[in-house]
Amino acid sequence: MPTYAYRGRNARGEQVRGTLEGADTGAIAEQLFNTGITPVDIRQEESAAPAGPSWWQRLQEERPNPLDVIFFTRQMHTLLRAGVPILRALAGLQESHKPAMARIIQDLRTSLDSGRELSTAMYRHPEVFSAFYVSLVRVGEATGLLDQVFIRLFEHLEFERETRDRIKAALRYPTFVIIAMAIALVVVNIIVIPAFAKVFQNFKVDLPFMTRVLIGVSDLFVHGWPIMLVGLVGGAVSLRAWIASPNGRYRWDKLKLRLPIVGHIILHATLARFARSFALCLKSGIPAVQALSVVSRVADNEYISHRIEQMRDGVERGESVLRTSITTGIFTPMVLQMIAVGDETGELDELLLEVAEMYERDVDYSVKNLAANIEPVLIVFLAILVLILALGVFLPLWDLGQTILKK
DSSP: OOEEEEEEEOTTSOEEEEEEEOSSHHHHHHHHHHTTOEEEEEEEOGGGSOOOOOHHHHHHSOOOOHHHHHHHHHHHHHHHHTTOOHHHHHHHHHHHSOHHHHHHHHHHHHHHHTTOOHHHHHHTOTTTSOHHHHHHHHHHHHHTOHHHHHHHHHHHHHHHHHHHHHHHHHHHHHHHHHHHHHHHHHHIIIIIHHHHHHHHHHHOSOOOHHHHHHHHHHHHHHHSHHHHHHHHHHHHHHHHHHHHSHHHHHHHHHHHTTSTTHHHHHHHHHHHHHHHHHHHHHHTTOOHHHHHHHHHTTSSOHHHHHHHHHHHHHHHTTOOHHHHHHHHOOSOHHHHHHHHHHHHHTOHHHHHHHHHHHHHHHHHHHHHTHHHHHHHHHHHHHHHHHHHHHHHHHHHHHHHHHHHHHO
């Protein structure tokens, strides 16, 4: 524990000085009051502050991941609900997390101890706490409902984690098949087709068009692989640079929503995040305009974010949420009807939660059937690839056999 130097007065009014170990200044003050000393000044001794890890240790240590934030959020809700002071709660959590996360919690404690708010301290770590997370914590501080905000954040983060895990699990098998097919294609072009090409050269006959194409592609793999490698790397770098630009990111995110099979899942998962985040903001007491501004930054899709900003601008001009939702063109008629009911009854947050649950059920169903939907596409692609290879390799042999039989 850190060491604090204190200055105070005892029961006789005499000035006393000393040092004590404690979790924070509140714990030190409580110890002093219990011994009959009224603290005047309490400061942490700089020499007692533990030395930070070296750059090599920081490079090797595991960085905070979304699961760490989920555990931190759940534990904060439990401790605050039990009435534990926030500084003491952070001190306890610091001991139970890995070094990188513990260092961030220590910075939160230091900021709080210096008079800052928790949301301001979290804002210093955008790589761990998103703008949405910080905004809701700020609302919880203003309303005195910080424990309720943490449990809502926990449910929101837990849903996003489960969705990501289900999508990764569904894509694991198709990804393995695609990688295996790519390796097989490289092996065939580097080893198999060159061997057949040497045999075909001895025939001294005109080869079929398909065979000439396969031999040309194989020569490109064997002799032109540096050019292919440079082109592949250059294309990947150019694509990343284009996606990093504002216009490229907008067009790429819009294209993702139109992809076959997965575009539907991405769209509904994004809309589920929007509906749940918007409902969470409204439940926490954030005004609709400010809530839409916050939600637009956490949509994780520039195209959807732009549409949400259009909704915000419309609401700011005095239009209803329903009217602005219609102009976006991204919601189904059933969802618009639910928004209309919520807008009229004043229970928009509850109706938005139902919208989020509806989209989440659709995403869950689509993810469960994702592998089954991708498998036919992979089978057709594999069949076409095998057919091309078979025609290119065996047609010359068939022509040779026909020539021999005629002789």
